[in-house]
Amino acid sequence: MIAIVDYGAGNISSVKKALEHLGVTAEVTSDPRVISQAEKLVVPGVGHFNRCQPLNRQLRLPLLEAFSEGKPFLGICVGMQWLFEGSSEAPEISGAGLFQGECSRFPAAVKCPHVGWNQIDVCEHSRLLNGIPSGAFVYYTHSYRAPVTEETVASTEYGGAFSAAVERDNIFGVQFHPEKSGATGLKILENFCGL
Amino acid sequence: MGSERLTKRIIACLDVDGGRVVKGVQFEQLRDAGDPAQLARLHASAGADEIVLLDITATSAGHRTLIDTVARTAKELFVPFTVGGGIRTLDDAAQVFDAGADKVSINSAAIARPELIGEIANRFGSQAVIVAVDGKRGDRPPEAAEVYVSGGRTPAGRRVLEWVREAEERGAGEILLTSMDRDGTASGFDCELTSAVANKASIPVIASGGAGNAEHFVDVFCRGRADAALAASIFHFGTHAIADLKQTLLKAGIPMRWPC
Numbered sequence: 001m002i003a004i005v006d007y008g009a010g011n012i013s014s015v016k017k018a019l020e021h022l023g024v025t026a027e028v029t030s031d032p033r034v035i036s037q038a039e040k041l042v043v044p045g046v047g048h049f050n051r052c053q054p055l056n057r058q059l060r061l062p063l064l065e066a067f068s069e070g071k072p073f074l075g076i077c078v079g080m081q082w083l084f085e086g087s088s089e090a091p092e093i094s095g096a097g098l099f100q101g102e103c104s105r106f107p108a109a110v111k112c113p114h115v116g117w118n119q120i121d122v123c124e125h126s127r128l129l130n131g132i133p134s135g136a137f138v139y140y141t142h143s144y145r146a147p148v149t150e151e152t153v154a155s156t157e158y159g160g161a162f163s164a165a166v167e168r169d170n171i172f173g174v175q176f177h178p179e180k181s182g183a184t185g186l187k188i189l190e191n192f193c194g195l
Numbered sequence: 196m197g198s199e200r201l202t203k204r205i206i207a208c209l210d211v212d213g214g215r216v217v218k219g220v221q222f223e224q225l226r227d228a229g230d231p232a233q234l235a236r237l238h239a240s241a242g243a244d245e246i247v248l249l250d251i252t253a254t255s256a257g258h259r260t261l262i263d264t265v266a267r268t269a270k271e272l273f274v275p276f277t278v279g280g281g282i283r284t285l286d287d288a289a290q291v292f293d294a295g296a297d298k299v300s301i302n303s304a305a306i307a308r309p310e311l312i313g314e315i316a317n318r319f320g321s322q323a324v325i326v327a328v329d330g331k332r333g334d335r336p337p338e339a340a341e342v343y344v345s346g347g348r349t350p351a352g353r354r355v356l357e358w359v360r361e362a363e364e365r366g367a368g369e370i371l372l373t374s375m376d377r378d379g380t381a382s383g384f385d386c387e388l389t390s391a392v393a394n395k396a397s398i399p400v401i402a403s404g405g406a407g408n409a410e411h412f413v414d415v416f417c418r419g420r421a422d423a424a425l426a427a428s429i430f431h432f433g434t435h436a437i438a439d440l441k442q443t444l445l446k447a448g449i450p451m452r453w454p455c
Contacts, residue, residue, distance in 0.1 A: 013295055018273060047320030113322055115399050117202045117244055117452040137452040139275060141322040157200055180275050
């Protein structure tokens with residue numbers, strides 16, 4: 001079973017629908033016990049970084065446990081940003097600090113939010129993006145983005161390059177919405193389910 | 196700064212009445228063009244970048260039907276999905292999101308009570324709030340365009356450009372601009388009005404009203420500076436397959452998601 005962690009960050013039903021379409025059992029939950037028992041975790045999220053606080057509080061223990069056990073973990077959009085150290089969107093709230101760097105707003109030179117389909121440049125060694133070619137289109141909707149780091153496995157250009165996907169061991173994050181990225185997104189979710 | 200790879204979006208719109216897709220010519224005479232769930236999937240697989248479902252009757256009695264339609268449509272749809280029509284309160288919006296919409300489009304209700312924009316944005320994020328603006332200007336310049344509500348029947352007593360600015364400040368994530376002068380005419384988008392709005396707004400602008408052929412789309416992206424363009428009947432009746440449209444736009448140098 002895949003647990004989709006519900007921490008009050010808006011609408012997350014579309015992730016469940018996409019996983020169900022792939023024939024995977026997924027449960028939307030905010031219950032730490034269910035999260036502990038899940039084989040894999042997805043932390044979706046759209047909206048403001050300040051919504052991440054429950055991840056640092058009541059859900060902190062089961063999440064830390066999952067990281068240390070090597071349970072496959074996928075953060076989507078704000079769920080990925082939370083894997084970094086923090087975000088200038090809500091400086092008072094810390095991220096998980098699993099990836100280095102802070103998330104920041106797009107420069108004024110580009111329209112913000114970054115909404116729509118953009119292309120990713122993919123690193124060959126990514127397990128999450130296995131079979132996804134560079135140049136594939138994915139759907140974005142966000143105003144803040146994570147920097148490119150050594151653990152970036154895909155990047156997108158918009159007001160400079162930012163992390164489209166990060167990956168270390170079994171911890172994965174995508175800034176775009178795989179559940180809304182057509183066949184490309186479904187393939188990425190399928191890769192995650194198959195880990 | 197490379198923003199040129201962000202593609203322009205082609206949005207297929209389903210005008211729905213009582214759970215069935217219809218299309219008005221200047222919002223009158225309706226024709227039945229099928230089941231929304233099926234049409235939405237067809238459009239997505241044909242290359243539509245996004246689907247918008249607009250409930251054009253939106254009576255209170257029809258709200259339950261709408262929620263069922265949204266749920267059925269969202270179930271097998273893996274591109275962004277917006278729902279509009281009859282969303283008057285935060286609770287209405289929450290129900291539509293629960294049923295599977297990614298964004299809501301609000302129009303008359305936002306004019307009547309502009310705080311609604313911020314309320315939905317605070318709970319679901321700005322990316323989930325599209326403010327739909329129906330503008331009419333006749334032969335006057337874009338600056339004189341007036342907002343209309345209630346399906347284009349009633350003047351709201353506001354200028355389009357000023358309302359767009361306020362909607363953005365209140366937390367709108369995108370503007371869906373419909374030219375009431377062009378809607379249903381297939382004579383092309385109102386590029387002057389669209390570019391005036393796009394210049395004023397720092398959020399994406401979706402142009403709507405008047406799409407008749409591929410050149411109209413080229414025009415609204417180049418001259419109109421639109422971020423996305425929306426059309427309904429020209430896709431439903433197969434007069435312009437989305438693939439053909441995207442090919443034409445790519446040849447004109449407009450970034451498109453292709454292949455899909």
